[in-house]
Amino acid sequence: MIVAFTDLDDTLFQTLRKLPPGMQGLTPATLGRNGQPHSFCTPAQAALLAHFEASGITVIPVTGRDPAAMARVTLPFTSWRVLDHGLTILRPDGQVDAEWRDRVLETLHPLQDALEECTVAVSERAAALGCRLSRHTAHDTPFMTVLKHPDADAGRLEQVQLVLEAHLATRGYADLHVIANANNVSVLPRHLGKAEAVRHLREQHFPQAALTLALGDSLSDLAFMNACDLALTPPGGQLLRTLTAAKLPQR
Incomplete structure (x- = not known):
């Protein structure tokens, strides 16, 4: 089994403002509060999701979105979902994971x-x-x-x-x-977030996964990306911008 833990906004989709003008072949990915398409997958992002689906890879969103904002995501996620920057885990049936909720509240x-x-x-x-x-x-x-x-x-x-x-x-x-x-x-x-939620899912529900992938675009995603086997990040995101600007010695 392969599991992909992925950030959403600016990793799998983004608003039109963040895309090159006139880009073709966009796929609506979220709705705004007015019910109209708000964020879109590029052809490359859509191809990646299609590859995951065709390959039987389990895709788990790991997002700062709350349940209401997640409900406006129109991509067909069917497994577990990590919301609220890791403080909420939804089971595949859409119900809150009570065990994780109790651990979160004890810390909060x-x-x-x-x-x-x-x-x-x-x-x-x-x-x-x-x-x-x-x-x-x-x-x-x-x-x-x-x-x-x-x-x-x-x-x-x-x-x-x-x-x-x-x-x-x-x-x-x-x-x-x-x-x-x-x-x-x-x-x-600091010690309660996406990384802890991903580790919990790996340990409790995917201990036999042969490979875990992490997808994210921002520095705040690094912790959960480090909790997986391999990481992917889009060009132009905060992660690559930071690395590009860093004057790191070659050793």
């Missing part, structure tokens, strides 16, 4: 005060910079604070990131960390 409850402090600490600065703040929950429990800028202003998002990182360092909150990409900055649990 002691972090509530620290998460609240981080949210308060960054709120004023975020508002002054024009960033929108939202709090995300899993299993009716807050687990992440997300800050977005309407124009994806990298400079302003960086300032928000620095505020959060300084607060974590000052308070000694080693169990929380900050992740960032071109669209947002978030603070969430």
